[in-house]
Amino acid sequence: MKKMLLLVFSAVLLSATAFAYKGASVYVPVYSHIYTGDKEKPFLLAATVSIRNTDMKNRITLLSADYYGSDGKLISKYVDKAIVLNPLSSVRFVVKESDTAGGSGASFIVRWKSTADVTDPVIESVMIGAKTQQGISFTSRGVILSRD
Numbered sequence: 001m002k003k004m005l006l007l008v009f010s011a012v013l014l015s016a017t018a019f020a021y022k023g024a025s026v027y028v029p030v031y032s033h034i035y036t037g038d039k040e041k042p043f044l045l046a047a048t049v050s051i052r053n054t055d056m057k058n059r060i061t062l063l064s065a066d067y068y069g070s071d072g073k074l075i076s077k078y079v080d081k082a083i084v085l086n087p088l089s090s091v092r093f094v095v096k097e098s099d100t101a102g103g104s105g106a107s108f109i110v111r112w113k114s115t116a117d118v119t120d121p122v123i124e125s126v127m128i129g130a131k132t133q134q135g136i137s138f139t140s141r142g143v144i145l146s147r148d
Helices: 002-017
Strands: 020-029 034-035 041-044 046-052 060-068 073-078 084-086 090-095 107-118 121-131 134-141 143-148
Touching: 020 121, 020 134, 041 121, 046 107, 060 090, 073 143, 107 121
Parallel strands: none
Antiparallel strands: 020 107, 020 143, 034 041, 046 090, 046 121, 060 073, 060 084, 060 107, 121 134
């Protein structure tokens, strides 16, 4: 029985640490507009990219948040110098509704690191738009491209 408990305890410890990392590059879908109607009329959207440090004890450092258009070309860099996020803190970047450069297939590539193993931050985008009596909002979650 003691061996079984030890094995279960070891498996629990391994699974608890299996999700701790020291950095990553993350792809985040962002839509500066979507299309409506049969004529595919663009519906402009404001987008907020939110980066949330989910670790309760350690800081993470945001290295970059680069905005790319539908054609894959870099539009702008939102981080000039590294940003330190304390435990459970967050930062956000806004792409204005009037900024249509990204198109319907825009994205951010976000890079972060830490000196300690930390839980992955939550990185997502929130899009919202409204005109006359119609409004729309939705979110997209970031996808890890690589571990650093």
